[in-house]
Amino acid sequence: MHPLMKRARRLGAPAVAALLLSAAANAQGVSPRQLVEVADLGELAVSPDGSRVAFRLQQPSVERNTHDTTWYVQPLDASTPARRVGEGGQPLRESDGASLAPAGVTWSPDGRFLYYRALLDGRVAVWRARADGSxxxxxxxxxADVRGFRLAADGRSLRYRVGATRQQMRDAEQAEYDNGIHIDATVALGQPLYRSGRLDGRAATQRLHGGDVIRSPLLAGVADRWRALDLATGNTREVSGGAPPPVSPAHARVAPFKAWKLAWDAHAARVAMLVHVTEWQGVGPRPEVALSVLAAGKGAxxxxxxxxxxxxKPITAIQWRPGHDEVLFTVTxxxxxxxxxxxxxxxASGRVLPVVRTSGLMNGGRGVPGTCAASAAALVCVAADARHPPRLERVDLDSGDRRVLFDPNAALAADMASVPVQRLHWQDAAGRRFNGLYFPARRAAREPAPLFLTYYRCSGFVRGGVGDEWPLATLAGHGISALCINAPPSVLDAVTRFEIGRSAIESAIALLSSRGEIEPGNVGMGGLSYGTEVTLWMAMHSHTVSAASVSSIAFSPLAYTLMSLSGEPFFSRLRTYWQLGDPAATPAQWKRLSPAFNLDRIHIPVLMQLPEQEYLHTLDYAVPLIRDRRADLYVYPNEAHQKFQPRHKLAVYERNLDWFRFWLQGFEDPQPAKAGQYARWRMMADRRGAALPGQAPD
Structure with missing residues (x-):
């Protein structure tokens, strides 16, 4: 008998139908691997004559467990396809595993070359690619690795900055290894100390610089040294004066306005500014900004x-339209x-006209900050929404007409065309408004489906929530509806903030249940970072969630101890956002917030898939849960706050899929390699003393 049917013998008829539908859907649904290997686009730059755009393609590869980046140039009129002009090397990433350090792409004044930083052959250098692809x-x-560069206005030379040499960094790391690592406020306790994370393409010893979270290479604090390179002769000289002077004489006049964002029009010596106009003592985006322009001239x-x-309006980006008296601004x-x-x-006239309105992002396909590239006639944007993976589009500035220039994800877009996605809006009993993206389950009949939800941010092409860990479209294809909820801007008070999250979640469940779309007692939840905190809050304070999955820490006494050596930066953040101090000084707040003091309130199974950089911070509550068969913990080596390695991303996606199909559908994948996980999960189910969904009583 087929293993699927062996499992089905223990299930009722509705569950058997759901399993058979799911098996049929496997061949045509969106797979976790497709979501891992989505190609991203970025670093857009229009040529000096406005006729071409340069951009970088980033493509994950599960097979080689790496990310390939490639530079392309394409005419804005799409008269010819995009031309590959150079390798981009390994992506330059920040220590959180998600943020991309900019490559700093720059066109030469004559439009013949592109200059950019790239990590190739074990070093970060400035590269020059011919725009014709030759x-x-x-x-x-x-x-030393190049930290940044500036091309001279005439294109004949460039200045670049470096810190410690690569050999100096290796020697410093080895010296610590040989002599012992001195523990001080810069050491990130709770993770391996010697070459424990990947920075700039290699295993590197990390230190905390300027805070208690962001890691940097061991010698990152070495001051910048600027050098000038003659591009004709290759001669290099030290620049004693440091960085080149600012490009505009108006910089000093802008400082008093405390602008949030600036956009310089170098040709007219004027600047567009976004300035916050209200005080904001909450969490999330500030609610209001003012857009203005400061012209050149004394007294302006x-x-x-x-x-x-x-x-x-929530304006998030500004730029000048080249050769015009127009500021282009993005409302998010x-x-x-x-x-x-x-x-x-x-x-000049004060008139504002719309260029384009979308249901997704137009600024890079991932996070909200950023702009399109602009010519006098058109914008070039990376567009992405819930059903369309990132693609490069040309938007006519006068007519608003949109045209796809480059689509590296066309095959996935075709598969996503059959995935229904709804932009959901609702209110709670207090009248607070919430919104999110809803992926209704594919079902054999109209019976209510299980629901998975994640809470944090849901922008652009939502693959798996913040951190990309829960494959929403895949879950829906396997009969589990999925909802990604956008956390609203909220107050600093942690309890209020988490209770607003609980209200958003419970009111969404009530809405979908009232429509007959989901089973209100069969709901799973997962989240990263703030999403982890809200998920565990729901596990401790709500009866609406029946299984959970987390990928980050929640504060506990052990985490406090490990991070407290950072001193005031850590203490200040803890006081501001969580109203926590030393556990002995603020015991009531710790008992409200920390899972370590609420173990008796966590009755649902919790899957923990954590990065090696963070998992030790959780052990004072994870170990008791594991011992009591309420949690299952996996740790991913050499991973930071957001996991980056494609194989790890795939493993996380697939295990989360298995986890929620097990707890919400009573389904087990018959692959022999997964027998061990299901044996553990069945023991967890037996500990709960309740039958799995659709399972007939023994």
């Missing part, structure tokens, strides 16, 4: 945009899954 080569050959005063389309709607619209403000 070749690329490194132009800096420094013993800012000219503020007064049109209704630019006042009281927090009440609609960060859907973005772009407008143009004519500074």
């Amino acid at each position: 070749g690329a080569r490194t132009v800096t050959r420094d013993a 005063r800012p000219v503020q945009c007064r049109d209704p389309l630019c006042t009281g 709607d927090a009440d609609d899954s960060q859907a973005q619209s772009i407008f143009r403000w004519n500074v």
Whole structure:
């Protein structure tokens, strides 16, 4: 008998139907691997004559467990396909595992070359690629990695900055290994200490610099040294004066305005500014900004945009339209899954006109910050929404017409065309408004489906929530509806913040249950970072969730001890956002927030898939849960806050899929390699003393 049917013998008829539908859907649904290997686009730059755009493609590979990056150039009129012009090397990433350090792409003034930073052959250098695709080569050959560079206005030279040499970093790491690592406020306790994380493409010893979270290489604190390179001769010299002077004489006049964002029009010596106009003592985006322009000239005063389309709006990005008196600005709607619209403000006339309105992102396909690349006639944007993976689009600035220039994810987009996604809006009993993206389950009949939900941010092409760990489209294809909820801007008080999250979740469950779409007693939840905190809050304070999956820490006395050596940066953050101090000084708040003091309230199974950098912080509550068969813990080596390695991403996706199908559907994948996990999970189920969904009583 087929293993699927052996399992089905223990299930009722509705569950058997669901299993058979799911088996049929496997061949045509969106797979976890497809979501892991989505290609991303970024670093857009329009050529000096406005006729071409340069961009970088990043493509994960599960097979080789790496990310490939490639530079392309394409005409804005799409008269020819994109041309590959050079390798981008391994992505330059920040220590959180998610943020990409910019490559700093720059066109030469004559439009013949592209300059960019790339990690190739074990070093970060400045490369130059011919825009016609005829070749690329490194132009800096420094013993130290290049931290940043600037091309001269005439294109004949460039200045770049470096820190410690690669050999100096290796020697410093080895010296610590040989002599012992001195523990001080810069050491990130709770993770391996010697070459314990990947930075700049290699296993590197890490240190905390300027805070209690962000890690940097051991000698990152070495001051910048600037060097000038003659591109014709290859001669390099030290630059004693440091960085080049600012490009605009108006910099000093801008400082008093405390601008959040600036966009310089170097040709007209003027600057567009976004300035926060209200104090904001909460968590999340500040609610209101003012858009203005400060012109050149002594005594000039800012000219503020007064049109209704630019006042009281959540403007998140600004840039100048080349050769025009127009500022292009992006509005990001927090009440609609960060859907973005772009407008143009004519500074001379004061008139604002819409350019494009979308249901997703137009700024890079991932996070909210960022802009499109602009020519005088068009924008070039990376567009992405819930059903469409990232693609490169040209948007005409006058007509708003959109045209796809480059689509590396066309096959996945075709598969996503059959995945229904709804932009969901609802209110709780207090009248608070919430929104998210809802993936209804594929079902054989109209019986209510189980529900998985994640809580944090849901912008652009949502693969698996923040951190990309729960494959939403895949879950829906296997009969589990999935909901990604956008956390609203909230107050600093932690209990209030988490209770708002609970209200958002419980009211969404009530709404979908009232429609007959989901089973209110068969709900799973997962989240990263803030999403982990809210997931564990639900496990401790709500009866609406029946299985959970987390990928980050929640604060506990052990985490406090490990992080407290960082001193005031850590203590200040803890006081501000969680109202926590030393556990002995603020015991009541610790008992409210920490799972370590609420173990008796956690009655649901919890899957923990944590990075090696963080898992030790959880052991004072994870170990008791594991011993009591309420939790299952996996740790991913050489991973930071957000996992980065494609094989790890795939393993996380697949295990989360298995986890929620087991607890919400009573389904076990018959693959022999998974027998061990199911044996543990059955023991956890037996400990709970309750039958799995659809399972007939013994």
